[in-house]
Amino acid sequence: MSIETVRWGIVGPGSIANNLVRDLALVPNATLTAVGSRSAERAQAFIDDHADDEGASGTPIAYGSYDELIHSPEVDVLYIATPHAQHQAIAEAALAAGKHLLVEKAFTATLDGTMAIVEAARKHDRFVMEAMWTRFLPAIVKIVELVDSGAIGEVRGVQADLCLGRPFQAGHRLFEPSTAGGALLDLGVYPVSLAQYFLGDPESVVAAASHYDNGVDASTSIQLGYSDGLLASLYCSIENAGPGRAAILGTEGWIEIPPRFHHPDRFIVHHMNWTGRADQHHEHPPIGGGYYHELVEVTESIRAGRTESAIMPLSDTVSVMKILQACADQVGLSFTEDPQIPR
DSSP states (O other), X not given: OOOSXXXXXXXXXXXXXXXXXXXXXXXXXXXXXXXEOSSHHHHHHHHHHTTTSTTOOSOOEEESSHHHHHTOTTOSEEEEOSOGGGHHHHHXXXXXXXXXXXXXXXXXXXXXXXXXXXXXXXXXXXXXXXXXXXXXXXHHHHHHHHHHTTTTSSEEEEEEXXXXXXXXXXXXXXXXXXGTOSHIIIXXXXXXXXXXXXXXXXXXXXXEEEEOTTSOEEEEEEEEEOTTSOEEXXXXXXXXXXXXXXXXXXSSEEEEEXXXXXXXXXXXXXXXXXXXXXXXXXXXXXXXXXXXXXHXXXXXXXXXXXXXXXXXXXXXXXXXXXXXXXXXXXXXXXXXXXXXOOO
């Protein structure tokens, strides 16, 4: 059955959802119909804050529990923006209730959690996608086009870093083992996903990390190796500052993605001197805050009856999570999934 207007619900009205929902108001054939929180007052406050967003229409329902939102007949697709360790339980319940899903990154806290959601998505024949907005941004779309055309020759490597430079804050989800905090899942998912997108699945993963006193990783470095000699050198850190740039390395040049690479609006194509080609500067700003493009992908996929995105398929989410799990195992991080939907 085709859907004319896709009705969205927000699970977890935090800071990321706050940014994303502004762009949802710009998406054709999409509307926000519900927001769920563990506090009905918080859900209503979120709705009130966005009542004047450009393109907003109707009055969304405020639910005081995630379970109520999951079973709401007013919603077609849920955006899950809770901490990583809560994604699996919420996603499985939502899929069983017939909902489509956009799940914030990292997709889950563990590889087992990711595999459970993928299995449930296929069992219930629902659309599910990881919210890797980077892949849908116009600058990255253009980079893919140039790489595929041979603009930098054969791609042989990826370099990327993403850092926060933030002091330790006890009790904040970024720093707590119980919420799967740390640099690897919050930040490392971006460079890993970028490398996997351009190089594919690695043959080897080597990771090293520094830790806070509570065991959470403060910084993690990742080296990916491939049987044909391709390499990726990746770094993420909460404690250290860093530029947040990336480079796609080829045999005839490289593409520089200036800070911050995970939401770029421009890039530079550098050519080796012997090619005789001048460097090329490209500007490709996103619509809205940048979330618009992944929201269009989800909305139009659901309207077309698709259950996966060709740009961010579940197989890539699994591949990225395998790398993150290998890193976690090597540096002594033991993440767990919350078994129950938060009440």
